[in-house]
Amino acid sequence: MISADNTASKVKTKPSNKEPQAQAASPAKGIMATAKKNPTRVLIVDDHPLLRRGVGQLINNEKDMTVCGEAEDAHKALTAIQDSKPDIAVIDISLGGTSGIELLKNIKVRWPKLLVLVLSMHDEAVYAQRALRAGAAGYIMKQEATERVLVAIRKILSGEVYLSERLGNRMLNTLVGGRASLSGSPIEELSDRELEVFGLIGQGHGTRPIAEKLHLSVKTIESHRAHIKEKLGLKNATELVHHAIQWVQSESLG
Amino acid sequence: MISADNTASKVKTKPSNKEPQAQAASPAKGIMATAKKNPTRVLIVDDHPLLRRGVGQLINNEKDMTVCGEAEDAHKALTAIQDSKPDIAVIDISLGGTSGIELLKNIKVRWPKLLVLVLSMHDEAVYAQRALRAGAAGYIMKQEATERVLVAIRKILSGEVYLSERLGNRMLNTLVGGRASLSGSPIEELSDRELEVFGLIGQGHGTRPIAEKLHLSVKTIESHRAHIKEKLGLKNATELVHHAIQWVQSESLG
């Protein structure tokens, strides 16, 4: 557990993070730990200082990466991007509410080519999907081992998309099974009636009340629920309710 | 940016700072006595490796403290305490949904004198109160600046209780106001276990998965659910899930 990588123990604690351009030559992933030649510039956005420190140390420990800035909220993040010109941004989407995804969208508007790795404590496919749709190039959970973060960053830098195995498979299933496209939410696949039921579920109504409200058999509602689950790639009733509530919420919040 | 150092400036009690030797690479068992003489031994419990790294680096940077172990869940935490004999444990109470409060109670049963600083991402007085009642000597939020963590640790080591100003005041008010539930939500009426179950429901877990996660009978979870519904005045399961999700959402989106 104690995993301190005692590679070169270069844990920098110096006040200035101004990495003076490296002067050493050693290219590639050399054995040299101290000199960084054109290091990948990483911006960290998270509202937890301790977390930032963790990520920062992890990255600065890599010989070909450097933390070029930090930000604790959406606004500061935008400023920091402008100032520090990162190659990649690692952002936590649960900072101060919707602003996580919102920030991501804003970033993508202003710097469409900036790579973004989303860091989250939720393992819900909901967020991953939204994050990718909003333009993220990867989604990783805080529960993951630290090395995974580096793996994710490198994968993204190489132009690929990073997703955890579990999440990736699940999303593929959704895509294949539901015929949904990356660009549009699979919710569009729902028929009118199904969407109506979905909405009512999201408002907290159970099967029976919905049946009564729509003057239908309980059995019919059950069928609709089953179809909705299928189309959205949800495993069970709990997930269904979860997504429904989420959707209703996001609807009402514009 | 990389806040590493403004950190030390405030807390520092001794002149020397930039520590030369490698930050104790493998403190696990070897009590390296070279640079740190009788350092305070700190155990870190958190399910986020990145966070652990951040806290670890922060602590190992202090000349009179050392990280003596890490753990990512309640069970490993207990083992780690036995193995590494820490002076103080810094634990996250929201480890994987499974309550750190439970862990805290267990710790207090087996090592009543072990000091515990609770780390949390919630600034809800609900948790702080519970944590203190369960035997914690301090409560600090992850949003706090890193140096505050050191302040908290030192205060606790000196025998005092650490609470953030804001939180402390709020708790005093609640105490003065007599019965706590005056201003707060009825959620405060829930017992620790009930709150834990409530949180898991809000994360989208069904009865059975929760039972498995907590190593309890399905029947017990059903009982908890019933009690929660009663205390919160909810009519049925759907409402329960609805509120739980809402609550979790508002918690994590601070």
Place this chain on the structure above:
DNA sequence: TGGGGGCATAGGTGAAACACTTATAAAATA
């Protein structure tokens, strides 16, 4: 003009979950 396909409707069945009741032992509290 006859299918094919999706949609809305709904029945059947066995497995879960829910609702309500009761109970016990261990705590916290009065």
Place this chain on the structure above:
DNA sequence: TATTTTATAAGTGTTTCACCTATGCCCCCA
């Protein structure tokens, strides 16, 4: 010490879930 709260869990009957099947309906298209 007596009483209440908490955590645990079983019993029973109802409801919902999950999975499968089926019937009209409407629209498109070959």
